[in-house]
Amino acid sequence: MTTSHYIAGRWVEGQGSDCISVNDPALGQPFAELMAASVAQVDQAVTAARGALPAWKNTSASERATYLRGFAEQLGQRREALITLQMRNNGKPRHEAEIDLDDAITTFSYYAELAEQLPSKNRDVPLAAPGFTARTRLEPVGVVGLIVPWNFPLVTSAWKLAPALAAGCTVVLKPSEVTPLIEQAYGQIADALGLPAGVLNIVNGKAETGAALSNHNGLDKLSFTGSNSVGSQVMRSASAQCRPVTLELGGKSAIVVFDDCDVDQAVEWIVAGITWNAGQMCSATSRLLVQDGIADALLTRLQAALENLRVGNPLTEEVDMGPLTSQAQWLKVASYFATAREEGLQCLAGGKALDRDGWFVSPTLYADVPKDSRLWTEEIFGPVLCARRFATEEQAIAEANDSRFGLVATVCSADLERAERVADALEVGHVWINSVQAVFVETSWGGTKGSGIGRELGPWGLSAYQSVKHVTRCLG
Numbered sequence: 001m002t003t004s005h006y007i008a009g010r011w012v013e014g015q016g017s018d019c020i021s022v023n024d025p026a027l028g029q030p031f032a033e034l035m036a037a038s039v040a041q042v043d044q045a046v047t048a049a050r051g052a053l054p055a056w057k058n059t060s061a062s063e064r065a066t067y068l069r070g071f072a073e074q075l076g077q078r079r080e081a082l083i084t085l086q087m088r089n090n091g092k093p094r095h096e097a098e099i100d101l102d103d104a105i106t107t108f109s110y111y112a113e114l115a116e117q118l119p120s121k122n123r124d125v126p127l128a129a130p131g132f133t134a135r136t137r138l139e140p141v142g143v144v145g146l147i148v149p150w151n152f153p154l155v156t157s158a159w160k161l162a163p164a165l166a167a168g169c170t171v172v173l174k175p176s177e178v179t180p181l182i183e184q185a186y187g188q189i190a191d192a193l194g195l196p197a198g199v200l201n202i203v204n205g206k207a208e209t210g211a212a213l214s215n216h217n218g219l220d221k222l223s224f225t226g227s228n229s230v231g232s233q234v235m236r237s238a239s240a241q242c243r244p245v246t247l248e249l250g251g252k253s254a255i256v257v258f259d260d261c262d263v264d265q266a267v268e269w270i271v272a273g274i275t276w277n278a279g280q281m282c283s284a285t286s287r288l289l290v291q292d293g294i295a296d297a298l299l300t301r302l303q304a305a306l307e308n309l310r311v312g313n314p315l316t317e318e319v320d321m322g323p324l325t326s327q328a329q330w331l332k333v334a335s336y337f338a339t340a341r342e343e344g345l346q347c348l349a350g351g352k353a354l355d356r357d358g359w360f361v362s363p364t365l366y367a368d369v370p371k372d373s374r375l376w377t378e379e380i381f382g383p384v385l386c387a388r389r390f391a392t393e394e395q396a397i398a399e400a401n402d403s404r405f406g407l408v409a410t411v412c413s414a415d416l417e418r419a420e421r422v423a424d425a426l427e428v429g430h431v432w433i434n435s436v437q438a439v440f441v442e443t444s445w446g447g448t449k450g451s452g453i454g455r456e457l458g459p460w461g462l463s464a465y466q467s468v469k470h471v472t473r474c475l476g
């Protein structure tokens with residue numbers, strides 16, 4: 001049993017009714033357990049955040065920047081433990097767990113810098129009308145609830161925590177019940193840095209705990225990352241109270257490969273876009289659109305590349321891809337394999353669970369998938385790639401945009417003018433040209449259409465936790 005809730009600067013035992021098992025997905029076995037926070041404990045966490053707000057929002061921006069730098073430094077000091085825990089609880093290969101940690105560190109350092117620039121953003125506004133002056137004040141939104149999923153727990157939480165604290169908000173973070181231990185590092189760091197009690201609170205639990213937080217009337221904003229079905233519930237709670245919400249939801253993103261591409265290079269990008277984190281990425285490029293001229297050659301090489309990937313336990317083997325993170329996700333992906341068989345899809349690689357302990361599946365490729373197939377239209381959240389062919393640029397754009405999601409896309413072409421043109425035409429929040437899944441802290445993150453509302457990262461990520469006030473004075 002682990003004491004795993006950080007409320008008002010203290011570590012407390014969960015008093016909820018759910019017992020949460022923390023699993024090693026490579027073995028399919030639990031290695032820790034904890035009790036969820038009760039509804040009353042969620043209330044205590046929100047109350048603590050409310051109590052801490054007046055003092056925290058009045059700290060100087062440079063003081064907040066010092067704390068954020070402290071978070072970055074302390075994450076670095078916990079490097080090996082955090083990498084190992086992500087390998088063990090998420091099933092991430094070591095190099096991916098390292099990238100996640102570095103991403104979280106970079107996020108805290110970046111928002112420390114933005115916090116330091118805040119005073120210069122509070123400035124006079126020139127007015128055309130005579131007799132008045134006006135000035136801008138960027139104020140923290142207030143008490144924010146942060147609800148996150150399990151696929152990149154350290155990173156997703158950093159993307160919310162760092163800008164929220166930089167803006168002067170106080171927070172209640174609810175990690176996923178699948179990975180409830182990793183974000184405890186943020187509470188331990190808050191302790192080590194002497195962050196004032198109540199500025200950061202962490203409550204663990206399942207849907208009941210998340211709903212207690214998202215329904216709580218003591219919040220000024222909720223920022224949610226997760227599935228569309230829960231996102232819409234969270235949005236309903238926000239609408240009941242007329243308060244702002246940021247939603248980072250699912251995706252079914254396209255990778256468009258033109259026939260002037262180097263086939264081997266394209267295969268590398270395609271494989272990375274669907275097998276990193278075992279395909280459990282909101283931004284997985286799970287719909288491959290390949291131009292007729294290279295389609296046969298590319299699919300043949302792709303098949304070989306996927307079959308040659310080393311899949312196994314990241315803690316004991318040298319692997320390219322680990323297991324799926326939870327049994328629920330493994331069952332979900334397996335159900336799509338069954339659907340593919342029922343739909344009679346042409347399977348070029350994988351299409352099955354691995355015959356070993358743990359929640360492993362083979363990297364999978366279906367070719368010439370019909371546009372109305374469930375595998376082409378629904379987010380699977382696993383290493384399952386569906387391919388279709390196209391003839392013209394217009395056709396590629398139309399097919400890529402034909403989705404209820406709009407998170408990201410990748411365009412691969414030697415003709416950069418064309419690639420830029422296609423990037424402009426795609427209805428998504430982020431496009432990569434001749435690269436894949438390269439997320440930089442200075443650029444924005446978020447989707448169009450069903451992929452969400454709002455943006456994280458960059459200055460947009462900070463604005464999400466700020467409220468704009470103007471003070472207008474009559475000189476007369």
Ligand code: NAD
Pocket residue numbers: 147148149150151152156174175176177205206207208209210211212214225226227228229230231233234248249250251281282283379381407446447451452
């Ligand atoms: P999920 O929606 O099941 O859970 C997300 C979080 O919401 C968890 O902490 C969960 O406990 C909590 N929750 C569950 N029910 C709730 C309720 N009724 N009220 C409030 N909170 C509740 O998602 P998941 O399975 O953890 O994550 C996978 C999904 O997240 C995928 O759809 C993926 O695309 C999406 N995602 C999106 C992004 C992005 O940036 N757009 C990033 C990562 C993951």
